[in-house]
Amino acid sequence: MNPRLRIINVRKSFGATCALKNVSFEVAPGEVHALIGENGAGKSTLMKILSGAHLPDSGQIELNGQAFIPLNPLHAKRSGVAMIYQELMLAPHLSVEENILLGEEPATLGWVNRVRRRDLAWQALAELQHETIPLDVPVNTLTIAEQQIVEIARSLIGEPKVLIMDEPTSSLTKVDTENLFGVIDRLRRRGVSVIYISHFLEECQRIADRFTVLRDGESVATGSMAATNLHEIITLMVGRELSEIYPRTPHKIGEAVLELRELAGQTKPQAVNLKLRAGEILGIAGLVGAGRTETLRGSFGLDRLKSGAVLVRSVEATNATPSARWRGGIGILSEDRKEEGLMLNRSIADNLTLTRYGPLTRWGFIQRSRQWHAAQDWMTLLEVRAQGPGQTVGELSGGNQQKIAMGRLLHHEATVLLLDEPTRGIDVGSKAQIYRLIGQLASQGKAILFVSSYLPELMGMCDSIGVMCRGVLSEVRPVEEWTESGIIAAAIGQSSSTSS
């Protein structure tokens, strides 16, 4: 049988970073094909190309044997490639029926044919055997699982040939997951090809016919799911050389400065125990959504805690405001520098000095020249490329922005640094500088909690690592006791293989 979708040598770079180096694979009609890879392996870029959000630099895509270059999301959908995102794309206040036919309303001269719309919506739901979902209620009154069914039903309206699902089970319960697998099965029997993207390998094993592993922007292997065991797949995902150099600055580990005991937030995390000591770099690995960011936010007083305790230098200080944490010498780096980390329309100097104006004031008035000189000193130290301290942060590159965000912790002279994905989305040169900086800080006796989704940097930088899975932090162990495959296994909840 001819393949439904064929991807040949697709490449894509963004500036200097190569997101996809060489990706090739095929999907047959009625096949469920699992796309597997670590965070940053290139899955999302590939999806964006298939759904028309990005154009590939080179390579071919064939749909039913014909060349196919999706120009925009509408074109992709009209051509029969539909996409279901991890965050559902529904209009929450509109009814189920309106959502299913959003953008495809049956109409004459602009007047919606409501009877026909109802029929079509009902048919789509019936096809998924979920006709029990009421058509008239607003979708925000449905459960997440039901909303997902609505989203899938919507994708059925355009007679899809290929359906791409990104982490569809990440927010579903076991029962709902089974239900979803039933739906995927019916799609398969209907001849729809499904590209199934998930971190949960067991799920891929259950539902997929074949798989392709992506690693560092390359498709490294394709095979039959039934004929391959999990361990082989994990090895394929990891098998990479450490390309970056991680500085091994000697540092001495001292007293515990931050301790979390059975920390639990409103939804995430559920149970986190860790002891961060002066001069230590402690890494937290885990999948996106495992509750790592929430752990940092909760212990910093940004999110409300449900239970547990936070001890700062062995003194109980569980419920504190962010301002109290800063005063206690703790600093936080947000994972989202654009939305939370930085004031994009303010100057570098303003961003660097925001938490600590004290040394810049005289008689209560901020001395602009002192602020400027302080900012300039940090910019020199961090090798920030900018016109000067007065330049607006929004004009800088991602790497330089991140250095400014880090610089704020330096200016504050924080002794405990909570770093959430400090190297996300920045160029390799800036990454190396941030690694060096983290090493230096540790050698000065500062304690660093390092959250990252990129395993090599955790393995390269940290003294000890804990792995977070569905809100629970594993035992924190010295880095020597971990292997990359052990961490991945723990992150996806495969604790049995950690012993290997």
Next chain:
Amino acid sequence: MNPTKSLLFSRLLRAINVVGPFFGLLLVLGLFSLSAEVRPYLFTGGNFKIILIQTVIVAIGALGMTIIIVSGGIDLSVGSAVAMSSVLGATLLVEGYSTTVTILFTVLAGGLIGLLNGLMIAGFRMMPFIVTLGTMGIVRGGAKWLSGNQTVNNPPGTPLNGIMARLRPTELFPLPLGVWIALALAIILAVVMRRTVFGRHVFAIGSNEATARLCGIRVPMQKVLIYTLAGLFFGLAGLMQLSRLTQGDPTVAVGLELDIIAAVVIGGASLSGGTGSVLGSMIGALIMAVLRNGSNQMGWQNFTQEIIIGIVIIMAVGLDMLRQGRTKR
């Protein structure tokens, strides 16, 4: 570039940003002076005195509004607050309270309205637009209720009438006390906004509230403070209104908030917060007054003035978008 040089450079850039509105002011004056009939009168001291007196109320309101808009908020209840405090002031005078007590309570009434706005906005995380739209109605109604839906005349001879009085109408000086008060407050607030931790935190909240929270700024408390402080300015604007009309009028200053917001926006502030300057807002207020004054002398009808002011606001914001578009890229 070394920091001192770079600091100078940044001051230059900021000066250019202020020059923008200033240039607008010159442009407006220049356009009116094209008319041979208006020109001889436009540039007399007596006329500038009129313009300055007409600016005072909008300018003092714009001081408060600048703090609010820089913090990313908005206040629609200004006109009502002005009416309320002017009615309250006149009533107190009629009841025989001293001038000092009257001034104090008039200004505090504005501060109280601001405090209530701030508490609702920060406490319940409600949209400032909606909250102040609500208080706009409540306070206006309250002012009418307090005055029995009538104007309250100041007792003749009260010193309050002198704050905005136009003595020696053909000469620029002496300027009434109100003009000097507005000028002094503008200078003080400009320093506070630029050079104090409070001022920098106002900018931080408007620029990115999440960052402000992350960096340990107590955002809710700060917001209450911002709206209260602005309210005190609005109360003072009410006092000026009281002095200018020599009576408290519950129906006065309807739509004043829009003039004030326009002045702040013409002065270079962005309604999305994080940018704006006191000096810019003051020039914005002057532009509004010159437009009115010039249009009157041209003998233009009220509707022409309204259309022209509308066009100027849109042009000012359009220019601002162009400037921001450059920095966002």
